[in-house]
Amino acid sequence: MLSVESLDLFYGDAQALSGVTLDVPEGEIVAIVGANGAGKTSLIRAIAGMLKPAAGRVFYKGADITGLDSHRVCNLGVGQVAEGRQVFPTLTVRENLAMGGLLPRARARKTGNMERMLELFPRLRERLTQAAGTLSGGEQQMLAIARCLMGEPDLVMFDEPSLGLSPALANDVLDTIVDLNRKGLSCLLVEQNVAASLEIAKHAYVLENGSITLSGQGSQLLADDRVRQAYLGM
Amino acid sequence: MSFSLYVEVLIQGVLSGLVYGLMALGLSVIFGVVRVVNFAHGEFAVLAMYCAFVLFGLAGVDPIIASIPLAIAFFVLGYAMQRGMVQPFVTRPQHEQFILLVGVALVITNGLLLVFGPESKHVDLPYSFDSYTVAGVLIDKVRVYGAAAALAVTAALFAFFRFTSTGTAIRASADNLTGAAVVGLDVKRLYAISFGLGLACVGAAGSIMMALTDMTPMLAPSLTLLAFTIVIVGGLGSMTGALAGGLLIGVAEAVASLVVSPAIKSMVSFGLLVLVLALRPQGLFGKAES
Numbered sequence A: 001m002l003s004v005e006s007l008d009l010f011y012g013d014a015q016a017l018s019g020v021t022l023d024v025p026e027g028e029i030v031a032i033v034g035a036n037g038a039g040k041t042s043l044i045r046a047i048a049g050m051l052k053p054a055a056g057r058v059f060y061k062g063a064d065i066t067g068l069d070s071h072r073v074c075n076l077g078v079g080q081v082a083e084g085r086q087v088f089p090t091l092t093v094r095e096n097l098a099m100g101g102l103l104p105r106a107r108a109r110k111t112g113n114m115e116r117m118l119e120l121f122p123r124l125r126e127r128l129t130q131a132a133g134t135l136s137g138g139e140q141q142m143l144a145i146a147r148c149l150m151g152e153p154d155l156v157m158f159d160e161p162s163l164g165l166s167p168a169l170a171n172d173v174l175d176t177i178v179d180l181n182r183k184g185l186s187c188l189l190v191e192q193n194v195a196a197s198l199e200i201a202k203h204a205y206v207l208e209n210g211s212i213t214l215s216g217q218g219s220q221l222l223a224d225d226r227v228r229q230a231y232l233g234m
Numbered sequence B: 001m002s003f004s005l006y007v008e009v010l011i012q013g014v015l016s017g018l019v020y021g022l023m024a025l026g027l028s029v030i031f032g033v034v035r036v037v038n039f040a041h042g043e044f045a046v047l048a049m050y051c052a053f054v055l056f057g058l059a060g061v062d063p064i065i066a067s068i069p070l071a072i073a074f075f076v077l078g079y080a081m082q083r084g085m086v087q088p089f090v091t092r093p094q095h096e097q098f099i100l101l102v103g104v105a106l107v108i109t110n111g112l113l114l115v116f117g118p119e120s121k122h123v124d125l126p127y128s129f130d131s132y133t134v135a136g137v138l139i140d141k142v143r144v145y146g147a148a149a150a151l152a153v154t155a156a157l158f159a160f161f162r163f164t165s166t167g168t169a170i171r172a173s174a175d176n177l178t179g180a181a182v183v184g185l186d187v188k189r190l191y192a193i194s195f196g197l198g199l200a201c202v203g204a205a206g207s208i209m210m211a212l213t214d215m216t217p218m219l220a221p222s223l224t225l226l227a228f229t230i231v232i233v234g235g236l237g238s239m240t241g242a243l244a245g246g247l248l249i250g251v252a253e254a255v256a257s258l259v260v261s262p263a264i265k266s267m268v269s270f271g272l273l274v275l276v277l278a279l280r281p282q283g284l285f286g287k288a289e290s
Helices: A040-048 A070-075 A093-100 A107-120 A124-126 A137-149 A167-182 A193-199 A218-223 A223-232 B003-034 B041-059 B063-089 B094-116 B141-163 B165-175 B178-182 B187-212 B217-234 B237-261 B260-281
Strands: A002-011 A013-022 A029-033 A056-058 A078-081 A154-157 A188-192 A204-210 A211-217 B129-132 B137-140
Touching: A002 A029, A002 A040, A002 A124, A013 A029, A013 A040, A013 A188, A013 A204, A013 A211, A029 A167, A040 A070, A040 A078, A040 A154, A040 A188, A070 A078, A070 A204, A070 B165, A078 A137, A093 A107, A093 A137, A093 B129, A093 B165, A107 A124, A107 A137, A124 A137, A137 A167, A167 A188, A167 A193, A193 A218, A193 A223, A204 A218, A218 B217, A223 B129, B003 B137, B003 B141, B003 B165, B003 B187, B003 B217, B003 B237, B041 B063, B041 B187, B041 B217, B063 B094, B063 B141, B063 B187, B094 B217, B129 B141, B137 B141, B141 B165, B141 B187, B141 B237, B165 B178, B165 B187, B178 B187, B217 B237, B217 B260
Parallel strands: A029 A188, A029 A204, A078 A154, A154 A188
Antiparallel strands: A002 A013, A002 A056, A204 A211, B129 B137
């Protein structure tokens, strides 16, 4: 569904990604594992059109989307739940959700989608008229996920969705992702909780210093000595 | 001096302050969203004044009425300017943005000098010298009309930001630019609309000012400074702040003119500016940098 081929990305002279190639098949969860600064967020932003790669190609549903503006990529059905949640802090929860539903592909069904999101995340209903900046971290994460789903994406890139959450809440968020995946959503998951993300991912890649160094089935990587040493502390 | 004179001056200050506030609101909207400072703001105000002057001369259109079509025309101008000229500078260093907009300012001022010359111009409205008397207090009719028009445009702008999805999307981009890109808002389009709205404010305000004061192209830099003072006193990027700043400066200048002398007007507003910067650097309604 999504394939990235030999992607290079630079910040000025510093190379953030070199020759990254990966594949997200339809209906699967694919995980990317790597240390801080390995280039995970850069990769997601390059796919989303927020950063322009120097070389390489990004294909989505067979079409070349390399270098498209981010609002066009979103409108093709590639959603993103960004690192740090990136809600609009002074806007109300309702307004935040509405912003996710402004994409032309989903606009006509905004009201119905909003209702579905509030059923999926009942906590948000209680907070509808509250400014998003006043929500707790867990609530903001739910809002970020719901806001993304308002755009009716077929594929969602989750960037550190459990960062800063309590273990219980982090589990809730991962369960939500598994649920959404069962309903047909394809997912690209970047997680600092390596063990949990490898458990739910069918396929996974290890990203180190901007390059893919290892890839395989999630369960395979979970058993790999290098992964266990570097990321699981075993 | 009688008490009613003070009341008169106070009201006059409030009425002019509403027009100043509208002009400054434009600067605040542009900066708050696009994060570019429009150093040509006063020049656009003077451009609008000349447009109103020409409309009055050719077709006898009252400048206060002309504020509506001029707001629309300046919206289009601002939209095109952001798309074609300012957008590539958004990510460049501030000094380059400064040079670009100072360049625009110079082109406008010298263009107006070339076409209209340096003499001051004014329009004579049939009701220029009419006034209302309320409880012994005299209020200029033209200032009341001008303030009402400024208030109407301001209210329309506030309603746009509060109740329309495009307005909400603009607030969202000002709130969190990364978040806006993440959810797929077309940020460049929203920037162009914001710059357009900023110039619409200054177009309407300039047109109204034509009914209130004499004008020359050389007035522009002092209007830019006035807009800056108001916006910094009120809090850069805050719409309510721009309005409150406008009222405060309007009243302060009017009172200072009465109590001391009209020549001291600017000194008082700059004094206020220094005071606010010293005591509350983020401005009266601004958010402190976190």
